[in-house]
Every structure is written in structure tokens, then in C-alpha cells.
Amino acid sequence: MSDTIIKVEGLGKQYRLGQIGTGALSHDINRAWHLLRGKEDPYLKVGEVNDRTMKGGSDLVWALKDINFDVKRGEAIGIIGKNGAGKSTLLKILSQITSPTVGEIKVKGRIAALLEVGTGFHPELTGRENIFLNGAILGMTKAEIRRKLDEIIAFSGVEKYVDTPAKRYSSGMMVRLGFAVAAHLEPEILIVDEVLAVGDAEFQKKAIGKMKEVSEAGERTVLFVSHNMASVKSLCSKGIVLSNGSISFSGGVDESVNAYLKDGNDEGMTEYKVLSDDRSAVSAEVEVVSVGIKAHGKEYGDSMRMDEELELTVTYNKKKKGFRLDSTIQVKDNSGNYLFVCTTASADAETNENAEGLMENKLLLPKNFFNADTFYINLLMVIDERAVAVKLNDVLSFTIMNKQLKIGAWMGKGVAPLKPDFKWEITKK
Amino acid sequence: MNGTTDKDEFDLIIKPRQSMLSIDFKGLWRYRDLLMLFVKRDFVATYKQTVLGPLWFLIQPILTTVTFYIIGSIANIPTDGIPPVLFYMAGIILWNYYADCLTKTSETFTANAAIFGKVYFPRLIVPVSIVVSNFVRFSIQFVLFLAFWLYFYFFKGAVLHMNTVALLFPVLLLLMAGHGLAMGIIISSLTTKYRDLKFLVTFGVQLLMYATPVIYPLSSVSDKYKGLMLLNPMASIIECFKYGFLGVGFFSPAYLLYSLISLILILFIGVVLFNKIEKSFMDTI
Numbered sequence: 001m002s003d004t005i006i007k008v009e010g011l012g013k014q015y016r017l018g019q020i021g022t023g024a025l026s027h028d029i030n031r032a033w034h035l036l037r038g039k040e041d042p043y044l045k046v047g048e049v050n051d052r053t054m055k056g057g058s059d060l061v062w063a064l065k066d067i068n069f070d071v072k073r074g075e076a077i078g079i080i081g082k083n084g085a086g087k088s089t090l091l092k093i094l095s096q097i098t099s100p101t102v103g104e105i106k107v108k109g110r111i112a113a114l115l116e117v118g119t120g121f122h123p124e125l126t127g128r129e130n131i132f133l134n135g136a137i138l139g140m141t142k143a144e145i146r147r148k149l150d151e152i153i154a155f156s157g158v159e160k161y162v163d164t165p166a167k168r169y170s171s172g173m174m175v176r177l178g179f180a181v182a183a184h185l186e187p188e189i190l191i192v193d194e195v196l197a198v199g200d201a202e203f204q205k206k207a208i209g210k211m212k213e214v215s216e217a218g219e220r221t222v223l224f225v226s227h228n229m230a231s232v233k234s235l236c237s238k239g240i241v242l243s244n245g246s247i248s249f250s251g252g253v254d255e256s257v258n259a260y261l262k263d264g265n266d267e268g269m270t271e272y273k274v275l276s277d278d279r280s281a282v283s284a285e286v287e288v289v290s291v292g293i294k295a296h297g298k299e300y301g302d303s304m305r306m307d308e309e310l311e312l313t314v315t316y317n318k319k320k321k322g323f324r325l326d327s328t329i330q331v332k333d334n335s336g337n338y339l340f341v342c343t344t345a346s347a348d349a350e351t352n353e354n355a356e357g358l359m360e361n362k363l364l365l366p367k368n369f370f371n372a373d374t375f376y377i378n379l380l381m382v383i384d385e386r387a388v389a390v391k392l393n394d395v396l397s398f399t400i401m402n403k404q405l406k407i408g409a410w411m412g413k414g415v416a417p418l419k420p421d422f423k424w425e426i427t428k429k
Numbered sequence: 430m431n432g433t434t435d436k437d438e439f440d441l442i443i444k445p446r447q448s449m450l451s452i453d454f455k456g457l458w459r460y461r462d463l464l465m466l467f468v469k470r471d472f473v474a475t476y477k478q479t480v481l482g483p484l485w486f487l488i489q490p491i492l493t494t495v496t497f498y499i500i501g502s503i504a505n506i507p508t509d510g511i512p513p514v515l516f517y518m519a520g521i522i523l524w525n526y527y528a529d530c531l532t533k534t535s536e537t538f539t540a541n542a543a544i545f546g547k548v549y550f551p552r553l554i555v556p557v558s559i560v561v562s563n564f565v566r567f568s569i570q571f572v573l574f575l576a577f578w579l580y581f582y583f584f585k586g587a588v589l590h591m592n593t594v595a596l597l598f599p600v601l602l603l604l605m606a607g608h609g610l611a612m613g614i615i616i617s618s619l620t621t622k623y624r625d626l627k628f629l630v631t632f633g634v635q636l637l638m639y640a641t642p643v644i645y646p647l648s649s650v651s652d653k654y655k656g657l658m659l660l661n662p663m664a665s666i667i668e669c670f671k672y673g674f675l676g677v678g679f680f681s682p683a684y685l686l687y688s689l690i691s692l693i694l695i696l697f698i699g700v701v702l703f704n705k706i707e708k709s710f711m712d713t714i
Binding site: 007015092093094095096097098099100101102103104105106107108109111113115116119120122124125129132133136137138139140141142165 | 439440441442443444445459460462463465466467469470473474477478543544545546547548549550708709711712
């Protein structure tokens with residue numbers, strides 16, 4: 001059975017960087033002049049890669065390039081990638097908000113895109129009026145909305161305020177109402193951006209449940225874009241990984257999530273680094289060869305989950321005998337705050353002083369200690385507990401994923417970077 | 430996968446550039462409920478939290494008429510023997526319809542960028558809904574005009590030669606709405622790239638009013654400029670309306686035909702531009 005419902009072929013989208021508008025008229029005239037003489041567009045340079053860390057030669061850049069994929073009926077596909085990888089651009093093209101520069105997409109059936117909840121809500125209109133307006137904007141007919149009105153109002157949980165102008169609503173109520181309308185759309189293809197990241201836990205549970213229901217019915221195809229790997233995993237069966245505007249991986253959802261994490265997490269640093277070329281990793285006494293962090297018993301590049309033990313390895317070359325060499329790591333959270341320091345100073349002194357040559361220090365970090373977040377590590381090689389021979393700032397960054405969640409469990413970001421599993425004693429009094 | 434059967438089954442093909450002239454009538458029809466909801470929204474939202482509410486539809490033209498009445502009597506502007514109040518009101522409600530259609534539609538892209546950036550629906554729905562909601566407003570004002578007409582005819586004994594040309598009224602309305610819409614969508618398309626136009630529109634429309642025989646009759650213009658003035662397609666429309674309802678003015682089928690042809694031309698340019706911008710404006714706005 002191969003009932004293809006979306007077919008994307010050679011899709012590409014080009015954007016102009018810098019200030020749009022200034023110089024637009026002169027560019028337009030220049031472009032028209034070139035085209036008039038039958039020459040090619042001087043601002044369309046094909047073949048440039050979109051990497052936001054690299055400055056391109058032209059101020060036009062391909063946000064998406066050579067995108068090809070098929071989606072079959074009833075599939076739920078997660079689209080993942082770093083910031084700026086082209087996810088939103090792809091969604092915008094799919095939902096016809098903007099058109100591609102090259103390539104085409106063929107679609108069977110009606111598409112509804114949910115890039116935002118409550119689009120077009122008017123503050124002066126009542127909740128009920130806004131349901132009709134928002135529903136119509138999303139492509140429902142009046143009759144369709146009228147038929148589902150009671151259901152929508154019940155789902156939103158704002159029955160009491162449905163005849164009050166929307167400007168008196170709290171932002172949470174707006175979101176609820178907006179999602180309630182969107183959840184009752186009945187298109188063949190539903191495109192969802194990270195709208196589920198809003199609202200309180202109770203509402204998220206409801207929303208995810210509804211989404212799951214929709215895709216599991218089998219008739220509806222869902223394209224889901226998110227940074228939250230847990231929600232992607234729980235909702236989708238397949239994944240597409242975007243990287244610098246092209247598809248770097250597509251396949252099953254677990255492999256896709258792994259491929260995404262291997263591709264480098266949000267900051268683009270790998271979990272394993274060879275430092276032999278790095279001059280700051282070398283001093284008269286020591287040369288750090290590599291550092292790495294991975295889940296215990298897994299490979300480098302595999303995902304690391306909260307409920308897995310982590311293994312940090314430092315490989316170094318101790319050039320001389322006769323002094324003590326300790327490795328110290330400083331662990332920082334996403335905003336650069338120091339969380340804790342951990343050193344080998346307490347480990348076996350004798351072997352340390354007499355050692356020479358290639359050495360490996362391994363640190364085991366307990367499971368259920370880090371929260372799902374991104375962390376940074378500084379590495380210090382310290383001589384005789386006083387002099388720093390090598391200091392490597394942010395030598396590693398790694399991202400911990402949420403453990404497998406139950407469907408409907410809260411998927412937001414935790415407030416604290418650490419979530420150690422200290423022992424609670426629960427007794428009945 | 431097998432690529433043999435699915436070639437002709439796809440309902441929608443998203444491509445870089447569709448034909449510039451294709452108006453998505455099917456889409457417009459499918460979203461007709463949205464059109465009516467936009468019209469309703471405009472009405473409900475405009476006069477919420479006002480004491481007089483929809484009465485403002487009537488107060489506005491009356492106040493403007495009073496203003497011109499005062500200016501007219503000071504400056505001694507002729508009204509072809511028609512009671513000035515009636516003469517000014519006829520010009521004002523007509524011109525307001527055109528001007529409102531133009532200025533409101535000219536903001537289509539900039540004012541709706543937030544919605545357009547999140548959801549797709551045929552963009553033409555928005556300018557069309559503006560023309561429709563202004564039409565409702567115009568109808569109310571037209572009833573006011575008729576009331577004044579009857580008052581002056583029966584109680585003041587004014588000489589008003591209403592004639593069969595008045596039957597052209599629906600055509601005049603269509604021409605006016607069309608011109609407003611066409612100019613509006615041209616300007617709205619250009620504003621996405623060149624914001625400068627935004628500042629010119631209100632000023633330009635006001636200036637255009639004085640270049641159109643709205644508050645003075647065409648007959649008061651010297652022959653030298655008459656031809657020039659009639660190049661403005663709105664001139665013959667307004668004169669024709671006055672001729673039909675008040676019995677004074679300039680009625681020429683040739684110039685009405687000119688209005689129609691220029692409308693088709695401007696609308697053509699407007700639709701081409703609008704279709705082009707619709708596809709790309711999210712990247713430029």
C-alpha cells in the first residue's frame with residue numbers, strides 16, 4: 001500500500017539576508033535589466049549552503065534546498081532540526097503562506113496548518129463570535145462550525161465566558177479557545193507547529209491526547225514540528241531531520257531523533273572531541289587527546305536520557321613522571337551558571353604520581369541526576385593541586401532528553417537544570 | 430513507491446509561480462463564509478463601546494455636508510441651482526464609498542500581516558470583504574440621501590429632475606467599487622515593498638477629491654480643464670449620479686464607457702500584482 005498524500009520534489013527556498021527594503025528598488029531595476037537582456041538573475045547564486053555560522057558571499061541564501069520526501073496517508077511525521085535549519089520555512093511553504101523558489105509539492109486533500117492558535121481573534125468580539133471567525137479563517141464553513149459549536153465550547157472549558165468579549169480573556173483562555181477550534185478541524189492533512197508548548201500542564205495533556213487521537217484514527221496525516229524530542233517521539237512514527245536547509249536524515253522516529261542529536265545539539269557541538277590539533281589542549285606536562293560523554297553502554301552520538309547513567313571520558317598523554325595530575329570538570333547549565341565541580345583529587349594518589357604516557361580518566365555520572373536540558377563542561381588539568389596546566393572552556397556540550405513519557409504527561413521544560421533522585425520516605429501517619 | 434497512478438490525483442500543486450492572472454474563484458467561493466464573517470467583524474468591531482453605535486454611519490456624512498455647506502457659502506461655490514445640502518451630500522456619500530474602498534483595501538497586506546503569516550486563505554477575500562462592508566455602509570447613507578431628497582422635493586419645493594439615468598445607479602456603484610478595489614489592491618501590493626506609499630495614500634485620496642467634481646459641479650470648470658478633469662474615471666461617475674438624481678450634471682455614455690474600460694485595465698494590473706505579491710509578500714513585509 002503506497003497511498004502518497006504529499007509529494008515534495010526538489011523544493012528550495014531562497015531568502016535575502018540583511019535589511020530588506022533598502023536597495024530593493026535598485027536591485028529590482030538591476031534584476032529587470034539583466035533579465036531584459038536575457039542574462040541570468042544576478043542575485044540568484046545557486047549552490048550556496050545555508051549555515052548561519054558561516055558568512056556567505058552573496059546576501060541571498062537558500063533556507064531550503066533539494067528537499068524531497070513523500071508522506072503517506074495516515075502517517076504522523078515529526079520534522080526536527082536546529083534553529084534555522086529550515087523547519088518553519090518548510091511549514092510555511094506547505095501551508096501556502098509563502099511560495100517556494102524552486103521545486104513543487106503535490107498534495108491530495110485539504111491542508112490545515114496550525115502555526116499558531118487563535119489566529120485572527122478579534123478582541124472586541126465575544127468568544128462565540130471568535131470561534132466562528134477563527135474557524136472560518138482555518139477553512140471551516142459556517143455550517144460545520146455550528147454543528148461542532150457545543151463540542152468546541154465544551155473542549156475549551158470556557159463555557160462561562162463564551163459571550164464575553166475576548167479582550168477580557170486571560171491569555172490562557174485565549175489559547176484554550178484557539179486550540180479547541182483547531183482541534184475540531186477535519187482536514188486530511190494537519191500541519192502543527194510547536195503550538196503545544198503553550199498552556200498549562202492540564203491543557204497540554206488534553207491537547208496531546210487530542211492530537212494523538214487524530215493521528216491514530218489513521219485517516220488523517222499529521223506533520224509535526226517540534227524541538228521537544230519527547231513529544232515528537234510520542235506522537236510520530238516517522239521523522240525527518242533538517243540540517244542547514246537540507247534533509248540530513250529520514251526514517252523511523254527513534255533513528256531520526258538519534259540522528260538529530262548526533263548531528264549536534266542546539267549549539268552545534270559534538271559529544272566527542274579529538275583535541276590533537278588544539279594547541280590550547282597541550283602544555284609542557286600534558287596533552288589532552290580527547291574528551292567525550294555518552295550514555296553508559298551506548299555509543300557516542302546516541303541519545304542520552306535522564307534515566308541513563310552517563311560516562312565522561314578524558315584521554316590524555318602525561319609527558320613526565322613525578323607529579324600529580326588531576327582532571328577537574330566544571331559543569332554549567334544552558335545559561336552558563338556553574339552547577340558543580342568534580343575532580344579526580346580524591347582518587348588513588350600513588351598510581352597517579354608514577355604514571356606516564358597515555359591515560360584515561362573515566363567519570364560515572366549517576367542516572368536520574370540531570371534534568372532534560374543542555375549542559376556545558378569546562379575541563380581543567382591540574383598539576384599537584386595548584387597549577388592549571390590546561391584549561392578548556394566549553395569543551396563539551398551535551399543534551400539530556402526526557403525519559404520515555406507516558407502519553408499525556410507534561411512535556412514542558414523543567415524549571416531546574418538538575419533533578420536528582422534523592423530518596424523520599426513516605427509513611428502513613 | 431509507485432509513481433504510476435498518482436500523477437493526476439493530486440488536488441493541489443504548490444509551485445514557485447502560478448499564472449499571474451489566475452484568480453482562484455473556487456477558493457473564493459469555498460471561503461465565502463469567511464468573507465461574510467469579516468464583514469460582520471468590521472461592523473461589530475468598529476462601533477463597539479461607542480454610545481451612538483451605527484448612528485455614526487449617518488452622523489459622519491451629515492457633519493461633512495455641514496462643513497462643506499459652510500465653506501461653500503463663504504467661498505460662494507455654485508451648486509447648479511440645487512439646494513447645497515443635497516448637492517454636497519450626493520457628492521460626499523459617493524466619494525466616501527470610493528475613498529473608503531481605496532484606503533482600506535490599500536492596507537490589506539500590512540494590516541493583516543499577522544494573520545497572513547499564519548494561515549492560508551485566498552487573500553483576495555480581505556479586499557473584497559472591505560468593499561462589501563463599505564457597501565452596506567454606503568446603502569445606509571444612501572437611504573439618508575433619499576430622505577433628504579424627499580424632504581427637499583416635497584417640503585422645500587426644490588426643482589429636482591430625477592430621470593431615467595438614475596436607473597444606471599447599480600452600474601455606477603459597481604464601477605465605483607471596482608475602481609476603489611482596483612486602486613486599493615495595486616497600492617496594497619506595492620506597499621509591501623515600498624512602505625513610502627502608505628504615507629501618500631490618505632493625502633493622495635484627499636487631493637484627488639478636489640480634482641473630482643465632488644463638491645462643485647463640472648459645469649463650473651472652464652472648458653480648458655474639463656477634458657483634463659474627465660480623464661479621471663471617477664468624474665463622469667459622480668456627474669452621472671448627480672444627473673440622474675438631481676437633474677443637473679454631465680451625462681455622457683462615452684465617458685462612462687471610458688470609466689468601464691479603464692476599470693478593466695486597472696483591475697487587470699491590480700490582480701496581476703496582487704497575485705504576484707500574495708505568493709511572496711511574507712518574505713518582504
